[in-house]
Every structure is written in C-alpha cells, then in structure tokens.
Amino acid sequence: MHQKLDCLDEKIKQHVVRQFNMYLAVNLGLSLGKKKIWIVFRIDPKGNITEINVRAPHPRLKKEAIR
Secondary structure, three states: OHHHHHHHHHHHHHHHHHHOOOOHHHHOOOOOOOOOOEEEEEEOOOOOEEEEEEEOOOHHHHHHHHO
8 A cells, every 4th residue: 555655646746747837936926935835635436636625825826736
C-alpha cells in the first residue's frame, strides 16, 4: 500500500509541474516568495476527481489549482 501512495504522490507532483501556471502569482502582483496552495480531493471508483476543496492566497490561484 505504501508503494502505491508514493507512486500516486509522485504522479501528482509531475502533473502539477507540467500543468500549473507557475508564473501566475508573479502576474497577480503578489509578494515574492513561495505561495502555498492547499488542495484536497477524492477520486471516485471510476477515476473521476470529486469533492475538490482549495485554499489559496488569491482567487485566480485557486481557480488554476482546480483546473
């Protein structure tokens, strides 16, 4: 089970690096430094992402995280 969770974690990280617009925070005029975005979701038995909850320092970052 531990290996499956590690694999899922790694695949999610790879997806975020490829898909998330990392420069959005700079374009929004937010202060320099790392920005934390918290996202929690469920994956249903069919593989669909459901019940997405996001906390971000700006609404556009939240929207990008959901995308």
